[in-house]
Each structure stands twice: as structure tokens, then as C-alpha cells.
Amino acid sequence: MNTLSHLAVGTEQQDRFSRRLADALFRIRYQLIGAILFGVVAPVILRGQFERLPDQIASYDNSLFGTLCAVLIGYMVFRKVTVLPGSNAFTSITPAFLSSYGIIIAIFFILRLDYSRAQFLVSFVLTTCWFIALSYYVARFREANLGLVSSQKLKELASIPGVSWVNFASPEAASKQRHLPLVVNLRDPKLGPEWERYLAEEAIAGRVIYNTKQIVESLEGRVRVEHLSENSFGHLAPDSIYAPAKRYIDAVTAAVALVLLSPLFLIVAAWIKLDSPGPVIFRQERMGYRGKTFTMFKLRSMTVRAPDAGDERKLDMTQNDDQRITRSGRFIRKTRIDELPQLWNIFIGEMSWIGPRPETLSLSSWYEEEIPFYRYRHIVRPGITGWAQVKQGHVTSVDDVRRKLEYDFYYVKHFSVWTDVFIGIQTVRVMFTGLGAK
Template identity: 45%
Template sequence: MYSYVGNVGHKKHPLQRRRYQLLGGLIFAIGVPLFFRMLINPNIVFSVNHQVTIVAAMTAHMLGYAFYKKLETFPGISGFSNILPPFAFTYGLVILTILFFRLDYSRFQAIGSFFASVSWYFGVIIFTRRLEPYHLAIVPGGSVEHLVSVAGVKWQLLSSPDTAIIRAQGVVADLRADLSESWERFITQSVLSGTPVYHVKQVLESLTGRVEIEHLSENTLGALNPNQIYIKIKQSFEWLIALVVLVLASPLFLILALVIKLETPGPAFFRQERVGYRGKHFMVYKFRSMRHSDNSAATAKESAITRDRDPRITRLGHVLRRTRLDELPQVINILRGEMSWIGPRPEAVVLSRWYNAELVFYPYRHIVRPGITGWAQVNQGHVAAVDEVHEKLHYDFYYIKNISPWLDLVIVMRTIRIILTGFGAK
């Protein structure tokens, strides 16, 4: 009865399949450097140091590919920017292991394998992007109307269960909607035929990097409980990094503090009470980037908001904000256990009370420690209006739900790019 479901799937190009990508990568990254080396010395393959290097390069390549695919699962980072870091990390780790055990190895083979690995996956991306974009079919009913506005996917809205579906990689439906019996049969048959069926919220989260919570009846708050084991490991690791940064950057601290005081009167550091972990208040530290002034309580909310081209920002302050150097003193907050390197940005108390009154689920972002950078910051930049903060909240919820070393690494990579471009600075 539902034979039309067989039209949903289509044959992928071999380079769109992981096993062929990895196999091709191993052949290209290991074989090409070895081939050029054998042109000079055909017997080089029988040397022990070359055999050690080949095994090490294969290990580094497979680990790098696994990390690369982990990063690719997060929205907005599928592309060239997430290739170099994982392979640089795994090849560097393997080389350090070889040096630690004082094993002899071929530098030509190791370096050639690294650059060949990166080049191969750059080429794979360029080739696969020329193929047909990701294609999903939509079952009407429920809250699926927002899907078609999401870019990066070719959508097909089905008019009836008998509609022919051509070259789609999956079907999207609101599985909580009251669908007709014919659509339920269609979904069941799709699953049985091997076609993936996704819930609309699952697809929206994976494509936009946002998690929306509108009703407690959805029981999504329980699903947003962060990984406590990883959070404890993360806190210890971040504390050590903050200690190292504080020691190494102390000369920079002194230079910036002196220049700030020479440019405009007032203290070198800016202190502000903000809302942090579990709703507790703490004092955040930053380099002062604005002219020092005393604001009355009546204008507390306005003074806490930084607007576009804010006249209070000093000339040095523009540089500090663009490069994020004004955030550097917050390593003190990390050492005190009040903040993390990565997490939702802490808001001023007066703004937090405002947002809390307007947005029902706003306090839930305090379930994790606030961070110097975060998922909302790298996607949205600095915002202050309630509607923008509402969108920011959805990014914060996505981070809380998906908190992991991989997502943190993505945020670090995008933060570096933001520091270089000045995205979101005010």
C-alpha cells in the first residue's frame, strides 16, 4: 500500500559516506608521502623508523577523523574551520608520544601525512558541497511551519501520504501532533523501509543550535540537565588554565591597567555585581573600557546596557572590547569558582531581574556556571533587548543540553575567529 516510501531514499555518492571518506583519507595521507619517499629510496618502507611513523600517522589520522566528525554534528561549523584543529591536535599528540618514548621516526612522513590529511578533507568538502544539498520531506500538521525558513536544507512539504518523494534523506514530522491515521501509517512505513523519521524539534535544534522551551508540559527541563561528571572535570581543568593565564599574563595586566589610568581618570578595573551559578550574586572583574561616572539608581538599567557606538566607550576601550582583552581579569572569577571559561554570559543584577520578569524560563540558565565566552556569544554577539535575550536564551539552553568537550572546542574555535574579526563587540 505504501510502496511510494521507497522513493524517499537515494543513492549517496561514495564520498558522502564516512567509511569511504576515511578509507580514501588513509590511502591519500599515508600512501602519497610514502610513494614520494620510495621514489628516492625504494627500500625505505622496510626501515623500522618508517614503519613506526606509518602506524603513528594512521592512528593520528583515524583519531583526527573521529574528532572532526564529532565537531561536525554541531550547527554552523560544518566546513573548513573544523578540519585543521582536530588533525593538528591528534598529530601533535601522537608526535609527542613518540618523542616521550624516544622512538625514531620519519619527519618527512609525519609532516607529509598531516598536510595530506588536511588537504584530503578540504577536497572532500569542496566536492560534496557541489552535490545536491540535504533534502528532507515534511509531514504537514503540528508545528512544522517554521522548518521551511531554515536555510541549508532543501524542503519538500508533502500534500498527502500519496505524494511522491524524490531524493530525500529523511522525513520530518511533529510526532506530538494529532496526525491522521493515513499519515501515521505513512510514518510507520517510512521507518520500516529504513528511512529516518525525525521529530520537528530535534531537526530545529540540530540545524539552528537553539533549544526552545515554551511550556512545562513538554517536560524538556529534565532533558536539559547538564552532564555533572563533565562539569566537574571541566571546572578543575579550567581552574588550572586560569592559574597559568594569570601568572603568564600578569605583565600584560600591569601594562593595560597603567594605560587605562593614563587615558581617562578612574580605576583601571571595572567591578559589577552579576547573577551567576544557581542565581547567586558575585562581583565580576573587567578592564574598564568606559569613562568612569557615578550613575544614580534611577538609571541603573540604562547604564548597565551597552549600546551601539556608545559614547561612554574610550578609544582604548574600543580596542579592548573588540579583542575581548577587557574580559581578561575574569580569570580571577574562574579561580574563585564563580565563573567558567565557557558558559552563558552573566548578566548585571538589574538586567537579570528585568529579563526574569519578562521571560519565564530565564533563571534556568543559571544551572551552570557563567562563562567568559559561550554558545550564544559566538552565534549572536552582544544583545540587550528582551526579544533578543529571548533568542539568546534558546542558545543557552542548547549549550546546557549538549554540554560536552566537543561543543566547548567548537566554541573555542569560533571565539578565536571572533577575536580576529571583532564580531558582536560594542
């Protein structure tokens, strides 16, 4: 028994140490210290072991400065992307640092600056390995702790994974754990003046205080559909300096993609033609930006249906194991290759790379009848992929559509370049795993 007790105590102490270490590694300064040591200092030391100091000291200086800039830029992108709800640090690390190192190398190439490719490669590998190991350790041993002012939603909030809730029945109880951020329903009529005075004082003192609705929205990545109001969405139009820039980025990248992917398009088109009778391109009227209809193009993945095949709304909604999907169609739908022709829709401004998926006219009319404020999702351009696609996948019922709409509203509310970067990273994962494909 004594041996077992000692083992239990030792395990508990190790767990406590692991949690404290995970909390420390979650802090920005320790993450940056490790990144600079592994990504900047270590490559210089390793280079010095295998290479004598050259006559051109500028190569050392440029490589040292370049790797430092790449580490800092990559870390900024990594922090911005992984702060989003549902973000997976492991799928965000490599793309974040690939982009930052690529930017620095491109600048060096344009300016014709000397640098060591080996030093950059070692820096990239060590930096990504550091953040992958760090993210794994933090995810394993660290859990977000939040203080809940009211217990009314404790059962609902307890179902959210990755969060530990501490319920405070009084301001005195909350004062004993001032390190915890507070979550409170600021519109709760039962809150009382005592709590209101305490929350005001804590906010002045610098304590982080969240509204229950906003924190749930952040953790779930959805905006609950209750009623449309400026209080829920802020300004009803997502006026961002990113919005006009995104249109030009879409047009340029779509043009480049059309040229580069044309050989793949021709190969898949031949496969579709040989696999089943009918046209290669599927055309369909969809509801688009600002409620205007447009013709969306896809590679055909289903058999051609007769004009009087049945209820148009049901036919527009693809079911699990839909018998209309062809052999080639299953592959191109799973990998999202069927969306390739929509590059033309992006180029001419009818769509974007990222945004709410455009629905058919029959389904759009049906959803508008069933769900209030459905048309609000048309305030941004529809996309090939979107927040709802990477969070939820395919939908087959009105209840699924309501949840999908909540994801779409979240995207509109948090419309930014960082949201698009995260969705793009997640879309690559979906393409390889086939998640949500039907």
C-alpha cells in the same frame, strides 16, 4: 539555438554529476579512503623518493602507525564538531587535525619513539588540504534533503538555509522517496492513524524520522522558549561525566593562562591607565552558578560613571557605538582582551571558559520579570564565551535577550565536550573578526 540547447544540456549534466559526486563524498567511507591515501600512504611514498630505507625500520613503522592514528583521531573530532548546527567545516578542520597530530607527537615524545618529523608534517598538510577541498566541494554542490509530513510549517521551515524540503501529503507519496528522512510533528492531532501506522512501520524498517521541533532546533541551534518541561529538555539537570571533568580542566588551564598571559595583562593595564582616569580593573556583581552572586573582574573599557548617572538597567546594557567606551576599550572589547581578569574567576570556580554569559544583578532581575524560566540558564557555570556569543553576538533589547536565552538553553541541553570544542573554535574566529563586539 541548437548550440545553446546543447550547452544547456551539458551544463545540466555537469551539475547532476557534481551533486552525485558531492553526495558520495559526504559518506564516511569515501572521506576516510581519501584521508588515508593522502595522509598516510602519500607521505610514505614521498619519503621513499627522497630518503633511502634506514637501518632503523622502526622509524618508518612508527611514523606510518602514528600518522594513521592522527588521521583517524582528527577525523573523529572533525565529524563530531561539524555535525553541530551552524558549524563551519573550514574553521574546524585545522584545529581538529592540529590537536590530533599534537597528541600523537606528544605520546611519541613521552615514550621516546623514533619518528620522521617530515613525514608527519607532509601528512598533516595533505590531510588538511584534502578535507578543506572536500568540504568546499560538498558545501557548494550538496544540499540537505528532508521530507516533510505536514505542510503546516512549510513556510517557516523554507526560510532555513541549506535545506531542501519535499512535502508529502500522504503515506503513498512518502513511500515513493524512501531515501529521504522524514520530519513530522508527532503531536499534531491532525496526523491521523494512517500516518501513525506508516511512520511506525518506516521506523521499524530503519528510516530516519525526526520530530519537527527537534529538527528545527538542530538547524537553528536554538531551543524555543515556550514552557519549561521535562519533555523539552529531558532531565532538567545536565548530569554528564564531562561536567566534573570540565571543572578541573578549567582550573588547570586558567592557572597556566594566568602565568603565560601576565605580560600581556601588564601591557594592556598600562595602556588603560594612560588612556583615561580610573582603575584598571572593573569589578561588578553578577548572577552566577545556581543563582549565586559573585564579583566578576574585567579590564576597564569605559569611562568611570557617576553613582547617580541614571537608570542602572539601561547603563548596564551597552549600546551600539556607546560613547562611554574609551579608545583602548574599543580594541580590548573587540579582541575580548577585556575578559582576561576573569581567568581568576575561572580558577576559583565561579566561572568557566565556556558557558552562558553572567548578567548584572539589575539586568538579571529585569529579565526574570520579562521572561519566564530565565533562571534556568544558571544551571551551568557562566563562561567567558558561549553558544549565544558565537551565534548571536551582543544584545541590546529584551527581544534579543529572549533569543539569547534560546541559545543558552540549547547549550544546556547539548552540554558536551564537543559543543565546547566547537564554541572554542568559533570564539577564535570572533576574536579575529570582532563579530558581535560592542
